Amino acid sequence: MTERSGQAGDATGGPAPTTPVCYRHPDRETYVRCTRCDRPICPECMRDASVGHQCPECVSEGRRTVRPARTAFGGGAAGRQGYVTKTLIALNVLVMVLSIASARSGSAVAGGGLGGLMGNSTPLTDWGAVLGYAPYVAFGEWHGVAAGEWYRLVTAMFLHYGVVHLLLNMWALWVLGRTLEAVLGPLRFLALYLVAGLGGNVAAYLFSPVHASTVGASTAIFGLFAAIFVIMRRLGRDTSSIVPILVINLIFTFTVPGISVAGHLGGLVVGALMALVLAYAPRLRRTAFQAAGGAILLVALLGLVLVRTAALTG
Structure with a gap:
């Protein structure tokens, strides 16, 4: 072989x-x-x-070149998780706990308010409420926004007079907030909430008695009511179920004693204006227009505070 x-x-x-x-x-x-x-x-x-x-x-490489998903108004898709809404609720609850803790003196509990649980004021609400210009009885010093305590215009939207007050506002925030955050995105929703709350507090400063104290997230909540109406109309969706709820809340605003009418209406108007800015900004350079519109609203509110302060201290 x-x-x-x-x-x-x-x-x-x-x-x-x-x-x-x-x-x-x-x-x-x-x-x-x-x-x-x-x-x-x-x-x-x-x-x-x-x-x-x-x-x-x-x-x-594909992840780097593909643009992230955006909502109809330019917001991030992360808003569907409702992180901002949940954080705002948690912050309000935390502040309520701190408010109760600030009233742990025996006189505060024995006075019937149970440390602020049943609606009485606490040292924390006295410190952070919207107050025009008034002296504290115990010290005789003048306090309020007109005395330079501008922080009250922000802190007041996270304070509440009692648990019932807190629960009503947080329920409304839970219902409205998740829907708006999903549509607008986290950052735009947060801007809407804060601007509306600030607008309501500025209105309370402008039109409430100078010695009256105002707290509550309802200034921002009424802004969300107005915003969801504007946003749904912009998207072409049915708003017939929103109007009755808004009307009922307005009736309560005008008929229930102790409610800040100016704060609710101010939040409603400013929330509607901010929603119009977010919803109707032109698609081209939308973010820039939205930021500019929000800045204009803030400057206008600042101007109103300055005018009111000059009138009270002049």
Whole structure:
């Protein structure tokens, strides 16, 4: 028998074809290729794609080049999780706990307010409520927004007179906030909430008696009521279920004693204006227009505070 030596080959005499191996794991044979770059990939390197599979590098590149999803008003899709709404509720509850803790003296509990649980004021609400210009009885010093305590225009929207007051506002925030945050996105929703709350507190400063104290998230809540009406109209959705709820809340505002009419109406008007800015900003450079509109509202509110302060202290 004759022996022959030489290189193995195919029927045509050429070299035998080799099995493809994964470009990241050369010791693994594979017949699957990345649908984007056509490199062979093993099961460990496969990433599901709309068609076939892609390699890890192509998936990372695609994530860098694909624009993140946005809502109809330019907000981020993260708003669907309701993180801002939940955070605002948690912050209000925390401040309520601090308010109760600030009234732990025996006289405050024995006085029937149970440390602020039943609606009485506490040292914290005295410190943070919207107050025009009045002296504290115990000290005789003048306090209030007109005395330079502008922080009250912000802190008041996180304070409440009692648990019932808190629960009513937080229920409304839970219902309205999640819907608006999902539509607007987290940052735009937060801007709406804060601007509306500030607007209501500025209105309380302008039109309430100078010695009256005002607290509550309802200034911002009424702004959300107005905003959800504006936003739903802009999206072409039915608003017939919103109007009766808004009317009922307005009736309560005018008929129930102790409610700040100016604060509720101020929040309603400013919330509507901010919602109009967010909803009707032109698509081209939308974020810039929305930011400019919000800034104009803030400057207008600042001007009103300055005018009121000059009238009280002049």
